[in-house]
Amino acid sequence: MLxxxxxxxAVDEEFLHGPTGMLTRPAAADExxxxxxxxxxxxxGSLYRRYLGTRTGLTPGEWQHMxxxxxxxxxxxxxxxxxxxxxxxxxxxGSAGGDxxxxxxxxxxxxxxxxxxTALVRHARTQAHRIGATAITGTVDRRNTAMLRIxxxxxxxLSFGGGSVIDAVLALPAIDDRxxxxxxERHERHERHPGWVEMTxxxxxxRR
Numbered sequence: 001m002l003x004x005x006x007x008x009x010a011v012d013e014e015f016l017h018g019p020t021g022m023l024t025r026p027a028a029a030d031e032x033x034x035x036x037x038x039x040x041x042x043x044x045g046s047l048y049r050r051y052l053g054t055r056t057g058l059t060p061g062e063w064q065h066m067x068x069x070x071x072x073x074x075x076x077x078x079x080x081x082x083x084x085x086x087x088x089x090x091x092x093x094g095s096a097g098g099d100x101x102x103x104x105x106x107x108x109x110x111x112x113x114x115x116x117x118t119a120l121v122r123h124a125r126t127q128a129h130r131i132g133a134t135a136i137t138g139t140v141d142r143r144n145t146a147m148l149r150i151x152x153x154x155x156x157x158l159s160f161g162g163g164s165v166i167d168a169v170l171a172l173p174a175i176d177d178r179x180x181x182x183x184x185e186r187h188e189r190h191e192r193h194p195g196w197v198e199m200t201x202x203x204x205x206x207r208r
Contacts, residue, residue, distance in 0.1 A: 017119045027074040032063040038086040049144045050106045090120045094131040101133035136170040
């Protein structure tokens, strides 16, 4: 099992997605308004692909569950120049039996198809063991070619779930792979780039 000192650095701090310069960190319980503002900036198509239905945001109860750290993990992504404005939210919600975690990912339209989604799903895959999951699952509309491409690229098993959806199962990486990815995140996190905002001692970006 991944040692706690290695694990905490990967889950408690920001990591940089080099190609876009965006930062991702664990979500805070007081960020529901920012997350719902992200929803309002997304197209109806993006919202449908995320929820497979009409949805415009999350309820306080849903957000509390997603940020409790016990049965769910949630991350937010943003520009270092605008920490308050979110461009993506990533969630893993554990199943009742605790052996799998359901994946949810919403990315604002201008930031799609820039390999940010791949990086975020890969990150979730390295962290799912924290809520006792042995696999990541998801239900994807068969027209959601971007997400299907991401899942296929990471080796997910895909099967028709009936109607217009495809069920996906993504096995978790081996311990060595999780460690290698954590090292990559730490390396990218410490690279300086234009617009970098220095982290506070608590590991969080200062509020503006």
